[in-house]
Amino acid sequence: MSNDSVLLELKNVSQLYGSGEKRFVAVDKVNLTVREGEYVALLGPSGCGKSTLLRIITGLQKASEGDVFYRGQRLMGVNPYASIVFQTFALFPWLTVQENVELALKARGVEADNRRRLAIDLIDRVGLDGFENAYPRELSGGMRQKVGFARAMAVEPELLCLDEPFSALDVLSAESLRGELLELWLSGNIPTRAILMVSHNIEEAVFMADRLVVMDKNPGRVVADFEVNLPHPRQRKSPEFQALVDRTYGILAGQTMTEAEELGSAPGEPGTTRALPEISISDLTGMLEHIFENHKDGADIYRLAEELSIDSDTLLRLTEAAELLRFATIQKGDITLTVLGETFAEASILARKEIFATRIRRLPIFRWIINMLRSAENQQLKWNVIQTALELEFPPEEAEKQLETVVNWGRYAEVLGYDDKSETIYLESTPVAV
Numbered sequence: 413m414s415n416d417s418v419l420l421e422l423k424n425v426s427q428l429y430g431s432g433e434k435r436f437v438a439v440d441k442v443n444l445t446v447r448e449g450e451y452v453a454l455l456g457p458s459g460c461g462k463s464t465l466l467r468i469i470t471g472l473q474k475a476s477e478g479d480v481f482y483r484g485q486r487l488m489g490v491n492p493y494a495s496i497v498f499q500t501f502a503l504f505p506w507l508t509v510q511e512n513v514e515l516a517l518k519a520r521g522v523e524a525d526n527r528r529r530l531a532i533d534l535i536d537r538v539g540l541d542g543f544e545n546a547y548p549r550e551l552s553g554g555m556r557q558k559v560g561f562a563r564a565m566a567v568e569p570e571l572l573c574l575d576e577p578f579s580a581l582d583v584l585s586a587e588s589l590r591g592e593l594l595e596l597w598l599s600g601n602i603p604t605r606a607i608l609m610v611s612h613n614i615e616e617a618v619f620m621a622d623r624l625v626v627m628d629k630n631p632g633r634v635v636a637d638f639e640v641n642l643p644h645p646r647q648r649k650s651p652e653f654q655a656l657v658d659r660t661y662g663i664l665a666g667q668t669m670t671e672a673e674e675l676g677s678a679p680g681e682p683g684t685t686r687a688l689p690e691i692s693i694s695d696l697t698g699m700l701e702h703i704f705e706n707h708k709d710g711a712d713i714y715r716l717a718e719e720l721s722i723d724s725d726t727l728l729r730l731t732e733a734a735e736l737l738r739f740a741t742i743q744k745g746d747i748t749l750t751v752l753g754e755t756f757a758e759a760s761i762l763a764r765k766e767i768f769a770t771r772i773r774r775l776p777i778f779r780w781i782i783n784m785l786r787s788a789e790n791q792q793l794k795w796n797v798i799q800t801a802l803e804l805e806f807p808p809e810e811a812e813k814q815l816e817t818v819v820n821w822g823r824y825a826e827v828l829g830y831d832d833k834s835e836t837i838y839l840e841s842t843p844v845a846v
């Protein structure tokens with residue numbers, strides 16, 4: 413393909429947040445090219461920097477490092493060729509559907525008569541004919557998101573950026589809107605030359621996109637970039653479709669790493685501290701029991717999402733936790749329980765807590781917190797003291813979430829305790845001094 417068809421090019425784009433010791437790399441040297449005619453889906457776990465990249469591409473944010481080119485020109489400020497549809501509809505409630513769409517045209521300096529004509533045409537094209545004078549509150553979520561699409565398309569963007577546009581909708585509305593967007597895109601009746609869609613949903617990405625770019629986090633980086641060579645309309649149940657979904661799950665869930673890599677280092681020590689996946693222990697035990705009872709020889713991870721009725725993001729966090737605790741191994745999109753995992757799945761509640769306690773004591777972040785508490789007076793510390801210490805390793809919001817996860821896991825295993833009133837974390841077996 414010639415270079416003429418390149419619309420967007422990111423070269424070594426990095427984003428750092430915070431400052432001083434709290435500085436952290438959210439996006440690390442990302443290279444990405446989007447060409448005319450491509451529908452690219454950007455997938456990855458929460459916090460890998462997908463939204464950050466979209467903001468950089470649309471020019472709402474300047475990258476800390478690296479270059480962004482659009483049609484060969486370095487991007488300065490807002491990207492006039494791109495527009496974005498957000499997860500939540502972001503419509504002005506006091507304006508009608510038509511006025512909401514016209515506003516985007518007004519911002520581009522289109523004069524009133526033309527504005528009206530173009531807005532009516534766009535509203536018609538997204539299937540909202542007859543709702544021009546309705547207010548957002550009178551519309552369903554799916555219809556509101558259609559207005560979001562009409563508004564984004566009003567500026568005739570060459571590059572349409574979608575930030576999880578279907579994830580706030582109910583299942584049926586999401587499915588019908590996906591179909592409508594695909595129809596618009598494939599018909600070539602819109603001036604959009606390329607679509608870049610952030611998604612959490614692997615099936616959705618394989619259903620819609622021509623190319624999948626998979627990211628990982630800590631730091632956010634691209635780990636896979638491959639084409640979806642399936643003709644439209646795609647059949648979700650076809651073996652080719654499922655094989656691609658499976659492969660993508662395999663990449664996102666990663667492969668079991670060596671134990672040292674897997675566990676990372678303790679906060680404050682050289683190396684990366686591995687963030688614990690945010691999961692609920694009952695979801696984890698539920699998944700382990702399900703695999704134990706139904707998939708002795710290993711389970712296809714993508715099938716588990718369906719069987720357990722959970723979304724892929726939650727499932728990937730659960731498989732990550734199972735792997736981190738050595739309850740399971742993951743390979744090529746399959747998860748298999750280890751002997752320890754099987755023992756855990758079969759054990760009584762008390763025995764489970766003991767197994768869990770032995771496992772978490774091996775995790776550097778627990779070793780660190782236990783050592784800190786041991787050397788503290790009365791073996792207890794205020795929540796915010798520990799959080800501040802964790803902020804040396806994680807950004808503040810993340811540090812708080814990590815500490816919540818550590819305390820949840822620690823309480824389940826009866827290794828840690830938390831006193832709500834005094835906001836104190838303590839080593840279990842040591843009652844809080846009053």
Ligand SMILES: Nc1ncnc2c1ncn2[C@@H]1O[C@H](COP(=O)(O)OP(=O)(O)OP(=O)(O)O)[C@@H](O)[C@H]1O
Nearest residue numbers: 429430438457458459460461462463464465807810
């Ligand atoms: N303005 C900011 N200041 C500090 N940290 C930020 C800021 N914006 C994002 N981050 C952090 O940067 C990392 C990447 O965030 P981003 O929202 O881009 O990820 P994401 O992949 O879109 O996540 P999600 O799927 O949960 O929306 C996260 O750790 C987040 O906490």
